[in-house]
Each structure stands twice: as structure tokens, then as C-alpha cells.
Amino acid sequence: MIAYFGVVFLAMAGLAVAWQQAGLSPDQPIAFPHTIHVSKLSLPCNFCHIYVDISRHAGGPPVEKCMSCHKSIATEREEIRKLTRYYEEKRPIEWNRVYSLPDHVYFSHKRHVKAGLDCSECHGMVGAMKKIRRVGSLKMGWCVSCHRARGAPRDCATCHQ
Amino acid sequence: MKRRDFLRVLGVLSGSTLLSACGSKTSKTFVSPILPPEEGVIPGEAYFSPSTCTECPAGCGLSVKRREGWPIKLEGAPGHPINDGGLCIRGQSSLTRLYHPERVETPMLRNDRGKFKAVSWEKAFSLVSESLAGSRDAGRKNLYLSGRTTGSLSRLIDAFCSRLGVERLPEFEVYSHSAVAEANGILFGERDVPRYRIGKADLLLTVGADILATHVSPVSYTRELSRARSREDFRWFHAEPHLSLTGANADRRFVVRPGREAVLLAYLLRQVLDRGPRRSGLPQEAVDALPRFSVGKASEKTGVSAEELAELADRMANARHPLVIAGGVSTSHRGGLEVAALAGMIQWVTGEIPRLVDFARNEKYGGTGTFRDMEALSARLSRGEAGVLFLSRTNPVFSLPGGFAFRENVRNAKLSVAFGDLLDETMQEADLILPLSHSLESWGDVEPRRGVVSLVKPVLAPLYGTLSEGDILLRLMGAVSGEGPATGYRDYLFAEWTKRFGKKGKDAFSRNGFVVEALPGTRVTLNGTKAAALLKDATAEGREPETPVLVLVPSLRTFDGRSRGLPLLSEIPDPLTTISYGRWLSVSPGTAKVLGLKDRMEANVSSGGWSQVFPVKIQPGLAEGVFVASRDFVDSPPLATDGRTGEATWFLEGIRIGKSGRVAAIPILSGSPSQRGRGLIPDPSHRDEKGHHGKESFYPEHEHKGYRWAMAIDLALCNGCSACVAACYIENNVPVVGKKDHLKGREMSWLRIEPFYGETGNVDFLPMLCQQCDSAPCETVCPVFAAYHNPEGLNVQVYNRCVGTRYCSNNCPYKVRRFNWFWHTWRKPLDRMHNPDLEVRGAGVMEKCTFCIQRIRAAKDRAKDDSRKVRDGEVTTACAQSCPTGAITFGNLLDPESKVYRLAHLARAYRVFEGLGTKPSVYYLGGAKGGPEKEGHG
Amino acid sequence: MDKPDKLARVEQDVLSAMKRPGLAYLAALGCTAALFLGLLGFWGYQMKTGMGVSGLMHPVGWGVYITNFVFWVGIAHSGTLISAVLYLFRARFRTSFNRPAEAMTVFALLVAGLFPLIHLGRTWKFYYLFPYPTQRMLWVNFRSPLIWDVFAVSTYLTVSVVFFYVGLIPDFAIVRRYKEGLAKRIYGFLSLGWTGTRRQWKNYNQLYLFLAAFATPLVASVHSVVSWDFAMSIIPGWHTTIFAPYFVAGAIFSGTAMVITLVVPMRKILVLDRYITDDHFESIAKILLFTSLIVTYSYIVEFGLAFYSGNPFEMEEFRYRALGDYTVMFWIMIFCNSLAPLTLFVRSLRRNVKYLFVLSLLVNVGMWVERFVIIVSSLARDFDPYAWGTYTPSIVEVGITLGSFGLFFTAYLLFLKTLPVLSITEIKEHL
């Protein structure tokens, strides 16, 4: 009996670890607060994610763009100092992905944006997240059920390559 | 200006990082570059930039497909004066040279123990400049030997040599066509290979010239040829002693006894003189010198049947614009000069100079030296006259006859400096190796044809510490003079271009990637006395090589052997023999029977002191007593040189063949040389009787909405050049699996060229790819719907759904599905070539052609942006794009306006194994070589 | 001697097999188990490195693995046949064979079930083959014979296990009497509190009859489905209507042979001559002969069809099968399956147990080879001549094949020690 419960307990622990690994909200090289930029300054998403409506990839802002404001704003803050360091050392910033799809999936931000989806439908209320946290499961079921509900194409070849 | 530079560099830099960001979606990071990449560069979108192919001297225009800053595919530049969109198998594979794992990365110096050691450029330069001075003082001559070089680089080399007192030697090319050049020199005073305007001819006679595979500018010839072939009245005959890809594709092929082409041409010339369209006469003395042959005599001498000769003569006489191209094997023997001369005279007589044979726009082989020059050089080296010897982009140690003892003599140079990218035989003999950048990493220009300048433009920063030859020379000059390099090669070029084309011209040049200059035509006149002298004993006995002969031919896949190093090229089989890896000896069926040789048996070939063992491949259509091997199978072959032209003969004469008794393991991919009457390629006479599949389908028909993608392949145009195969490999991340798996029959090619031989040795090529059947055997048997039919008529294979039962492959009558037997890997940095639009399939997954679905997807994406349907021709597959003959057409079968629709409804359109009722979407256009409704093969 | 003694004697004899294992037994068990471990090793290696470690290639995508699958499913068949069908026909000689035969069925099916998994390129994704609802809305393709297989085999396995178990219940009760301690409790539990009341016997017989009736059609259906794996394709040499009956006959043929192979030594070692007599063997031999004739007939018909079809693909295929790269295999098959069994027309040979044993071995070999020839030679020569190729098995495939025999005999040996090898109750009935 003890053994049985032990096993179950281990399994549960395993799940916990797995969930830990899943990394819903990884740390970033610079703790960028969407709360300020999205909610307070109400910048549109594609102000920084420049490619979101012209390419598959949303893309990140060129550091130059960040600097254009942060040359003058909040320059004394630690995070901004980091940013300036990147800029001066001409090192591109490598953000940790929160949303990443496997290689066999073709996904185009452009198509979804042009289809009139709001970013929040997949990315949640980013404006309220101090640290970005994944809200969708990004599993196939998640994609399909939405495609189904909205009558989007469900031919395998639309997303699989 | 400065900022743009900065951007360019960073564009490249960020490109590298961006790739990690977007290329592979699985990567755990995504990147904010410092600066936005160059204009028009959008991560996730492909973009193209112009450049020029340097894999062989032809100089085809490229448009380089790039993603996130990395070149991932080479395509022919549409509208380019040389190749106009087509690109050959070697050109396609040139990308694997850029990313080759074994590239030389830094300058390397041979230390006292004879081992190479990496050194810095500065060290290398100082070393060279010192020994330049040193040897000058020591009374030695500094020499500069390079492969064929054109354009600004050639001028820069001249400048370099004159500045530093270096003697520039005549360029060394294995295939320098010097016999042809020589003949033209003697007859017309134009020592060069003229430009042949095949497109404008109505009769083409090629004598030995392998114009489809390796002769001078294959892609350009192929393009023009297929343009000509689309005309009803055009005929093409080919005469050769052996069997070449070109011969296999001619309307009719004449097998001439080795070295007897002169007789054939003399006979024809006489015929033309007697009854032909003699627009410009032949001087009397020449006419008298011209030997007379009766048809019988000629046929008996040449081995071509009398009827065929007569017919050829008639056609020649009646043709309005006949064109004769002699070259290759037929001009590379003791009588080669005469053959070339006779061809020239026929052109003269028929008055097609300069209409078809244009000396104004010659192919610029005047500057290239001959084997004789190399012999001289070797001698000088042995006498120890050489101080510093520069060897640039050339491999004489490998190509020169062993008799020249070049390998040994190179060592006598005080300092031999070799430029190159992959370590070849010559570089291994050198003392100092200076690594060259790939043309995709460097600036430059080439002028493959007079008046045609093509741009070489970097698409990425050099992967390693390599330099372009121009930069090396400039920096050397700087090092010698001591005040450092005046300018970089790029600025040097810009200056050159501005000088040559003017400011506007230069910009246009760097935008379009090429310039065609207006040139004055050149009038030439035939020198009668010299002609007569040549004709006197043009057809004398005893000139021709004694049989049995071994003909060493240039290879479609490696040219003169310079492309041997590229993995992709040995993965793709030779179209005639379907052998992929290793060397072989082609033997005619008759001879094989006599000697009791079978495929794969090893035969020992010996002539004089030289001998070598080859596995045998029986080659239908090959004449008795003639054996063929590719030039690059033989290291420094014992070839004689023709004293007058300096051309090396291609023949090993009077060879002896012996069985070694062993059987070699060479991958012969074809399971059967003939199609066993299975009608994969129905012969023209029976084309109409297709086996229709009367039975009802058990399953409901698919209805296709919007699109039904289909392909039409014109077998009359397809010449088996395999460019499409290479394109497919690179476009679709198809793995290179190597010899071991090829022997097991596990090659992964999605698209293959199937040669099928007829009784007469004629051969047809059938490009076989997934037929995207409408009722596909593979779909019904897949238990998990990994193979399914999509609404656009594609048999999609969902790789991640596949469990690997292999039932689909079993059930595919075309056997075009490929199974991943292992986890295939790409040696770094070859994986940079991956097309990020496709995943790389893992072990245990079935994969196959899907009509480049990623390209279709991209096109539909574009169309959707401005809410319209995809236009005809807007999307095409990689194979269709690369095809130099334009044999492949891709499009939407539901659109009656589309080209593919028209072709699919031609009378000669058929589908393979129609009788099985698979209803393929690939339509083949049957019919004899040489396009619609022409007579069959010789 | 008088009845009760006899009855007691039966129990003694049969259960004597279940006493402590001897050294020989353990040795045998060790060998077979080792073989099985080998299988696991090779399989793991194959999964890690890729299918390439097998000899499979383009165009021959199926080889030894599928051969083994068909072979074992075939073996499984005669079990049901002998116990169920013969039970329905009230064939008395069945009683001495049914228990081992049923055991054989179950074990053979277990082994057979492995091979579809082994031959998958991505074994770890095997669950894709089962229909289960998810939001991904992925389903299996019911048009694919492979899916029919999944169902056919699993159904057959379930039914045979149930049939086997039900047959065992009364015997469990008997065994329970002879055991004590934990063993007694286990057998007691297994016997489901069987007391042998009149009512229980009544229900029991009904159930058993029903199960027999239910299993019988499966004999035909399951192997027909297996044969359709091939017949439903379009490959010359596979795509033919005769396959279903042909395979069923073949299955029974091989199965019967296997029964002989197993029972002969068993009878010798466990001294059961009293219950398994030569008459019994003779009747089995007759079945063997009969099915052999059917199989031979099918061979002839196949060639006939190909020849008269006038279809170049078919004709070439069968020419190749008889004279091509696999000609040796082909003629072995002809000898073992068609020629050798003809000797059974001789009565003395039918009653000669040793001879039967040898013959049964030959037939086993022959039937395995038959499947190999059908599968491989057809694939090696299909439509496109360019893509022709020949296949030779690799060491891994050989190892896994041996391993499968290892698993089978391991299971069988364990069966000998743990369960009554003959149906005691039935023998009693017929005394």
C-alpha cells in the first residue's frame, strides 16, 4: 500500500518537474516590462515587433530602436544600462523564446494578423505581464480547435511541412 | 556611404544571428539585431541577389536565393546573356563548395618536416614579398600561372606582374579548345573559339563537341538549342567516335571511326561546294587541295553508312543556314587541327560567318595556353629557373600527363604559392597555400564572352579568414612597396567599372548583374594558301589513333575534375550509366561479350607503361573497340600532345584490356537499362494507344477547388543533364547519404533521371518524380493519413504523422518515395544550406516530392496579400526553374489559360502507367528527340 | 483397473508435468530466454540507429519482419482450428491436442503482435495506429489494410485468450486440490470458485460452445485480413483475389505442423503416450496432407493467373519468382510444402511419429520461406524497371527472428510448468 502511494507520489513529482522544464516564463537577458510599454505608453505591438504583419516571424526590435528612446529615458536604471552595454558592444540581444514551435510546423504571424486576430488571442494580456508568460499550450489541439471554430483551413499542408 | 557599409557588414552579422532566430523555429532564442538588416531583407522571406557562377569558365549568371543573410540556393539569372535562367548541375552544386567542410581556412605554410602549418596573412605576404625580391636577385624568374581568367581580375594580374616584375604565363585550362582556336587563327586570323548562334541555324552538325555537357558554354548552347528545336524545320546531327550525352540527344547520331571526322567533313565540304548554297567561294588552290571521296569510300573510311552520309550531304546542301561545330573529342587527336579547319571552311563556304559563327563575340579562349606551354613551363621548372611560382585556381599536377613530370618539377621552384579553396593535388605540392574566398564571398567580374561582363558580388562575409584573389594581389603589391594596400579590391573594381561603363552604367551593372556591350562586327577572310596547306593531307592515313582506344572524356559532373570535391555531385548519378560513386570504364556490349565482361567486373586497362583497374559498365550504343572513361578518373593520364596545336589528345591508343577477376562494388542505380516494353516512354508510333484504365474507381473522386497543381515534362527536350536533380536536392534538404547506402539502393533523391536504352543503343531520359496521382495507391494504404490527398491535388506527406510502415513506398508503382533509413546529418557548415521552409526529416519517416509545396505556399501567401489567385508562372518548382532546356512546366491544371493545361492536352501528352488508373498529375510529352513530330533516332 | 483409479491416474499423469523443474528444463528455458533478450537488444539498437540496420531497402520495404508476422499469425491459427472447429465437429481426437494448441495460439499471437511494432520506422509513435479522440481531430485511415490488421489481430488475441482461459477453469479447480499455500490461493482465484455443480457445468458448456462457435469464423476472417495486407495493394504478385483462401489454408497448414512439432517431444518427455496416441497423430497428419494439397493448388493457380493475364508486370514477376534472385528459396518452398507432404498418402508414414516430426519441421521452414518469397520477390520486381533491386536480410533481422522463436518457446516452456498441459476434465469425459 505504502509502495503504491509512493509510486503515485513519484509520478506526481515527475509531472511537477516536467512542468518546471516546460518553462512557461523563462528569464530574459533584460527584464523588459511589457506593462510599461504596452499599457502605459500604449505602443502598438508592431512598433517593436516590426515584422509581425509582413513576415512569418514577428521579430524583435533592433537594439537601435530601443536606444532611440532610451538614449534619454530612464538611462540610470540597471536594465537600461544592460541595454546600452549591448548597444555599445554591438552585441545583438538573444531573447529566450517563450513561444516556440517545432520545426515541422509552418506558422505565419502575417497571415494571422491579416486575418484580423488580436495578438492577445494567442499571447494573452501581454500588457499586464511584467514578465512574459506563455498562455497557449501551442499543442496541435490548441491550433486545430481554433481553426475549427473560426472555419480556418484545416488541410494538414496549411501548417505541416 | 559609411553607414551603408556598416549596415552591410552588420546585415551579414545579424544575418548569421537572425538565422538562429528564425531559420530554425526550435531554437531556444530569438534575436534583436543591433541594426535593422539591409532594405528588403525580411526575416522569414527569401530574397535574391545577382552574381556569377565560377564553377567552370562558362560564367553563367546567378541569382542567389538568400534567407536571413545566408545563401541557400543558386538559380540561373533570368535574362542573363549566357544562361538566361538555366543553371547546370555543377553550378547548382557550387553552393556546396562555399559551405564545404574541408575548405582551406587560413594561409598554410609547409614547414621543414613537409607538413602544412597555419600562418597569418601578414606572415604569408611578407614571406612572398621577400622571396620575390630574393629570387629576382638570385636571377630566378618569378612566374604567375592561373586558370582561365577574364575581366578586371585579368587586368589586375597584368598590373601586378608588371609592377613586381613577375612573368605572367599563358593561362592553363585542360579544355582550352586550342585546336579550334588554332585552326581559326590559321584560316581567318582570329585565334579563338567563335560564338555559335545555334538559335538561328536550321541545320546543326556537331562533330565531337559535347555542347550539352561540357563544351565551352553548355547552358548557353542548351538554351539556344531548345529554342531552335521548337522550330519545325530544325535538324541536329551529331558525329562522334564514342557516346556522349550530346550524342544521345541529337536528332541523329553518327558513329565515326576515331580520328576519321576529317574524311566526313571533307566529303561534306566537297558536296557543299558542288551543290550547296555557296555564298562565298573557296580559293581555287584550296579547292584543288581538297581530297575527293565517293560516298562508298567515305563511308568505308568513316564507318558511317553510305545512305546516312548521302542524306547528311543532301541536308547540308539544302539547308539554308547550316552550322557546323567541331570540337571536343574530334579535335583532340593528331588530326584535330584539320577537323577544326574543315569545319571552319564549310562555314566559310556556306557563308554563315558572321551570321552563325561570330568572331566578334568570341568565347575568349585566345589567351588560354596549351599543353605545349605547360610542357615548356615544366622544363623551365626542372632547370630551376623559377623563383616564386604562383599557381592560381588551377590543378596542373592532376591534369597534366605524367610524362611532363610537373609534380616533381614544381618542387624546384624556390617558393610555389598556390591559391585555392579545396586542397587539390597541386596545392598539396605547393610551399605556401593562400585560401581563396568563394565567389559568393567576394567582389569581382568576369567576361566569359567578349562584350558580356557579368558581376560577381558577395552575399555574405567570408566564412573564414579567406581573401579574394584580387585582394591578395593588391595587398601583396602593398606589402612589397611597403606602404600597404592602396585600396581594397572592391574599390578597385568600382573604379574600373565607373571607368568602363560610366557612373550610371556601373549602377545598372551592379543592379542587373551583367552588361552587354555593343561591339563592331568583325569581317574575316579566308586565307587560301594556308587553307590549301592544311587540306593537303587532311585525310591522310595513319593520323587516326590505333584501336582499341580508351577515350578520356570531360565529365558532366566534375568537368575536368575540378568539381570532384563536391559531395552532392558524386551523389547524383551519371545520367548515361546511372553510376553515382566511384570510377568506371564504359565498354560496348559487343566487346563485353567477347571479353566476357559483365557490369561491375574489374578490367585492367594498360597502355605503354601505364595501367589502371576500372570496374566495367556495359554501355549500349558504344562502338566496338572504343572504351570510355571520365578524365578525372585518371590521375595525370599518359596523354600525348599534338605538336601543332598544343592540344592534348583524349585518346589512349592501342590499349590492352585484361580481366582482373575481381568484382568491384560500384553503385549502378538503374535496375535495368531497358524499359522492357513497359511503355514508360511509349515510342512515337504507338503513342496513341494508351492503356486506359476502364474500371470505375472504388472511392469517390476528389474534387479540387481553386488549384490543381500539375506538371508537364517534354521528353523531347529533356537531355538528362540532371540539373533538376541537383536543384531538387538543395531546395528540399534532401540528404547526401554516401556510397555505402547507394550500394544498398537507399539513395534519397526525390527526382531522378531514368535512362532507357533501345535496341539500337539510342537512349531516352525519363525524369521520374512523385506523380501526385489523383487516385494514389500510397494514400489508401497509409494507416494514419500521413499520406493524403489535399484539395489542390497534391499527395501531401505529413512527415510528423508518419510512423514508417513503408507500405506507401511498396505500393507506389513509380517508386518515388524515399524512406529515412538513418538520422541523416550535414557536416558543418553544410547545414547552413538548409532551406528553412522545410524541416529536415528524421529517421523512420517516409519523404517525397510535393511539387515544392513550400514554394506554392509562399506564392499563395503573396497572392492572398493582394487577395487574388496565384497567376500562371508565378510559382514554379525548383526542378522546372533550373532546367536549361525548359522541358519542365508547372502550373494549375484547372486554369485553361495556363501553359501546363495547354501542354497536358497536346496529342503527344501521356502519363506513365496510365493502365493502372492512378491518374497522375505529371504529364509527359512523348515524341522523338528534336521536338514534335520528327523522325526517330539513328 | 476400474474407473476411479483411472480418473485419479489421469490427474497424476497430467499434473506430474507441473512438479519442480529439472535441470534440463531450466537450461532450455535459459537458452530461449537469452534469445528473447537478444531480440530486445537488437530492437533497441534498431530504434536508436534507424531502420537502416536491417537489410531493407528501396524498393523492398518489407522483408523478414513482415514475413515473421505472417508466419506467426499463421501458426496461431491451427490452435483455434483444432480446439474450436474440431470441438464443433465433435472430433474426439481433439481432446489430446486442444490445450497445447490453444496455448500455442495465444503465444504465437503475442509474438506476431510484436512484429508490426518492430517493423515500424518510428516504433515510439505506434499509438498513432489506434483511433482515439483528441482535439487534434486526427483519425486512422480505415481504408488501410494495416488498420484492419490492428483490429483483426487484437480481436483474435482477445478471443483466443478468453477461450483458452475458459477451457482451463475446471482444470484450475483440480490443480487447486493438489496445491497449498500461495499457489493454492492463486489457482483458487483463477478457478473463479469452481465447484463443479451441475448448474455450473450447464452454463460452462453453453459458454464453451458459444466461444467455439464465435472463434471459428475468426479462423477464416483474421488470416484473410492479413492476406489483404498484400492483396489490397497493386503490386504484381500481391494483387490477386486468391490470397485470402490461400493464406488461410497456408495458415492452418503451418499451424498444424507446429502443433506436431510441439506435441511430439512433449508427449515423449512427459510420457503422455496413453493420452496422445498414434491414431491422434494420424488424424492430424491427414489435416496436414489435406491443407498441403490446397496450398499446392494455390501455387499452381497463382502462376496460371499470371500466365493467362497477359499482363507483362505479372508475367515478369512470376518468371522472376521462380527463376530470379530468389529461385533457391522458391524451390525450397515447393519441396517443403508441396512435395514432401505427399508422402503422407502412405499410411505407415502417417503413423510414424518420428517421421511426422521431421516433416513438420520441414513444413514450418517451407511456410516461412513461402511468406518470404511472396513478400520479397514481388517487391523486388514491380513496375518501374529502374527501381528494381534485391534484398538480403541483415544480422539484426536474423537476430530478431531467432529472438521471436525464443519468446515463443519461453512462453511455451513456462506454460508446461504452470498449467495442466492436457485438458484433464475432457480426457476424463472420454475415458
Add this chain to the structure above:
Amino acid sequence: MASWGNLQPLSPEFYSLLRHGLFLVLFLHLLFLGFLVGGSTVSLLLNFLGKEKRDPSYLRFSQELMRTVLISKSALFIFGLVPLLLVWFVYARVLFVASPLPWQFWAVILAVLTLGFVLLFLYRQARERTLELFPMTAAAGAAGLLAVILAFFLFSAGYGILFNPAKLPLLQKQIRFFLSWNAVVKFLLFLAFFFGMTGGLILLLCGRSAEGGEGMNAGYRGLVHRFGANLAILATFVLPVFLLLDLVTLPEIALSAEVFVFSAAVLLLSLAVCLTLFLSDGKGKGGPGGRVVFLFVLIFLAILLHDDAAVGNAYQDRIAFLTMQKAAVTAEAGKEAHREESASAEKTETDAGQVVFEKICAGCHRFDIRVVGPPLNERVPTYGGDVEKLKAFIRAPVKVNPGYPSMPKLGLPEEEIDAVARYLIAHVKEETSK
């Protein structure tokens, strides 16, 4: 669809209030329903066993059980039906949108549930009258039971939605998105708990009825005890499995450390239950009933907490969003007040303009000095008082001065643009005039 759909949660506090309300309601409702379901099932079971075994004590037991299960109609109503309505209300508000589960759905649940109750009641009456069990009554009982269970399944399907906000938009479109493995698992989890619970209650409440001989009673008590104990143990063994499955099927965002902790708690508690039952011999006064029931209540508590935490995680960002909204609103209010006394003479639209300016523009612009954008005193005059031109620029900003970052497109409503433009021009005019 319900008409009061456009109601939005007013504040995060209200939000969590709702959540805890839900928690409480479920606590009462499900405990009750649990015993009902479990009890009546067991009682029915006992009937058949009794028939089989010809043993009256079974029938007696089942009768008693029914009696204890169905205390009174009012109880049924209060604990069985009313809570559901509350739950519906809570859902409607928690899930932002007006009842993502359309009211028909709830109606069905209610209807089925009531039906179930009624049938069970009838059954109980029948059992009261006689020990003998007629097929009709049995059928009624079974039907009632099934009805209740069905209703409960539907309910837990709805409950499952609560943990997967990603599904909400889909639900509006297609109702079939209810079903999810998580819902099924939850259903089974609760069912398992119910039976355990029942087992415990049996130990606690049953086997006390005094009629019949003493020996008889002993046997009866033994029976009851055995039954209860086995039931409880069985449940505690199954419970963890379903708990695991629940963790597997919950969407990742719903998970968190707390969730796992509570699950672990459930595990330990069930272990405790097992131990108590194994250690206690059925005899002895009182028996382990009390302890077991107590433990089960704790288990249930843990389960609900686990769910509550999960919901919390699932809606984390929405709650955060609300908090921010609230903050914004209060800030706004503050500004309002401040502006009241400061600006009184100014015209209204510039006033509005100023509001917009402080809300949006002030982030980057000041009038006198460079911040992110250029000082407005320099830029604005270049428009020479042309409001339309300025508006056009604000509508679609274009990079003018390379020295500055490009101004984002703000997408303000037209009237705000108009207001702010007027405000700027007016304000700059007076600034410069000074």
C-alpha cells in the same frame, strides 16, 4: 443567451470574491451531492446483493442508507439545486463573458437533477413501505441515480471549462468544445471521492438501528462496517490515479507550485484514510467512522483548493489586467480632481485635449525641452496653426527629424486627436507669446 452579458467584473477584489464564493458553494453542494450519489448507488447495489444472497440484513442496510441519504425535500432543494444557480451566476462573471455556458445548458442540468431527485425520493418512499423490493421501484431508483449522475457529468464538463480560458472564445462558436479529457477526469475524480465519502459516512452513521436480535445486530454491524471500509479504501486507492490524470490534462498555464502541493496533500490524506481503516478492527465503540469522514472532508478541501489555485493561475493575466485597469481609473480620478481646481477658465475641448496630452503625449514630449521627442515649442509652430495638418500627423506619424526616433502610430479616437491638436496649437501659441 443571457441578456446581462455585458456585465464586466468590477475589480480584482470582486473577482477573487467570486472565486471564493464559488469555492464555498461547491464545497457545500458537492459534499451533499456526493453522499447522495454514493449512498443511493450503494443502497441499490445492496438490494440486488440481498436478492442474490437471500439475506435480509442487506435490504435493511439499503433501506437505512436511503433514509440517511435523503434527509428531506427542503435539503434537496437547498443543497442540491440552489447552489447550481449560484454557480451559474459566478461562472457568468468569472468568465468575463455572459455565461459562456448558455442558460439552456444550465436548464438541462437543473431539470435532469430535479428529475433525479424526484425519482430517488419515490424510490425511498417505496423502500420505506416494505423490505421487499419490486422491480418497478428498483428501476425508479436506478433511473433517478443515473439522472443525477448524468447531471453531475454535464456539470463537471462545464466545470472543466473553468480551467482553460483559451477555450472561451471557441465556446461562443461551437458548444461541443465542452468536452475535454480534463472534464472527464474531473468527473471521475469527484465520483471516486463521493464513494469514498459515502464509505466514511456509512461507517459513521449506519448500523445503529436497534430492531432485531442482538446477534443479528452484530452481524449487521459487521456487514455495514465491512461495506463502508471496503468502499472507502477502494476510493482512496483510485483517487490518486485520477488526481494524476487531472494534473496531466490540466492546461499548463493552470499549473503552479500550489496546485502540486495541494495534490500531494490529497495523496497523503488518502494514505492516512487507508492506514486508519487498516489499523482499526471494525468492532470497538464508534469505530473509525468519525476520523475517516473528517479526513475525507479534508481531502475534499484539498481538492477544491487545488482547483481554486488552478483557476487562479489560468486567469492570472486577466486579474493582473483588472488590477492595472483599476489603478488607471483611480489615477484618472485623481487627475480629474486636480484639474478641477486648477484649470477653470480654459475652454472645454482644450481641456479634453490636455487630458489626452497628459495621458499619451507627455510620455515623450515636453513643451520646452527635448525628452524622447522634440520640444513642442519648436515643432508645433511649423504647422502654422493648421489644425488639420497636425491632426494628420498625429493620425499617421512620419519620421521628420532623423535625430529623433520615429513616433509610434497611437491609434487615438478621432475626437481625442482633434482635442489634443487644438490644445497643442492653443497652448504653444500662448507659451511662445510669453
